[in-house]
Amino acid sequence: MTPTLRVDKSNLSSRTYEQIRSALMNGEYSPGDRIRIANMAESLGISITPVREAIFRLVSEQALEMTAATSIKVPQLDAATVAEIQLIRRLLEGAAAEKAAGKITKDRLDHLAQTHDRFIEAVSKSASEAARINRDFHFELIAAADMPNLYEIVGGLWVRMGPLLHVFHSHVPARAISNDNHPHYRVLKALRVKDGASAAKAIQEDIAWGERILLEWMSFSSLLSA
Structure with missing residues (x-):
């Protein structure tokens, strides 16, 4: 699967890298998908060199793998x-949520709530859209903590997890996500009263719940393929 990407002609290598990285984070690729450098270069309308440079950079970050x-x-x-x-995500995103509770503005909080509403709406319509908007929720929360180094580290983790998170949204019944018990609601409630500990706990519960579903699915899939 090769998502449709568009790249500005200036600084091609960096821009290509950001586009592919974002596609991975958004779950536009699935685990095991093969990426053909020549095909991607052709689809982007650019030479092979910047695509190769971007791909090799992502390989060095373990976001992609080279088998030959x-x-x-x-x-x-x-x-x-x-x-x-997921353990590292719980620790870092929990810390960000706790910090965000004391710093988030009303406008940012309102926007975060709107992002969650769009996420719930997307769950029953499009797994890829739900995965992308869920990512938006998490990174808007991290951004509110004003911790740029943590933001970058978590971004690297999401690049590696993005393809699986798309699988998660493809296999989890919509009713299991779009209900009043979703941890995002508890995150928002805690942020409104500036309760950092509760905000951290809620986002960590969200990540832990997703991990359980993913690991159960992975175990089941391995049994089917055995």
Whole structure:
């Protein structure tokens, strides 16, 4: 699968890198998808060189894997790697939520609530859209903490998890997400009263819940393919 990307002609390598990275974060690729450099360059209307440079940069960040000189794939993470990434996410995103509770403005909080509403609406319509908007919610929350280094680190984790998070939204029944018990509601409630500890706990519960569903699905899928 090759998402439709558009790249400005200036600083092609960096712009191509950002576009592919964003596509991975948004779940526009699935685990195991093969990326053909020549095909991507053709679809973008640019030369192979900037695409290759962008791909190799993502390989160095473990967002993509190279199994041969011309074979680039989206990694298929194992259960141990998923559990480790999700643990780090819980720690970092929890810290960001706690900090955000004391700093978030009313406008930012209102926008975060609107993002959640759009996420719930998208759940029953489009897995890819739900995955993208869910990412928006998490990164708007992190941005409100004003911790740019943490933001970048978590971004790297989401690049690796994005393809699986799309799978998550494709397989979880909409009714399991779009209900009044979704942890995002507790995040918003805590932010409104500036309760940092509760905001941290709620976003960590959200990440932990997603991890349980992912690991259950991965275990079931491995049994089917055995």
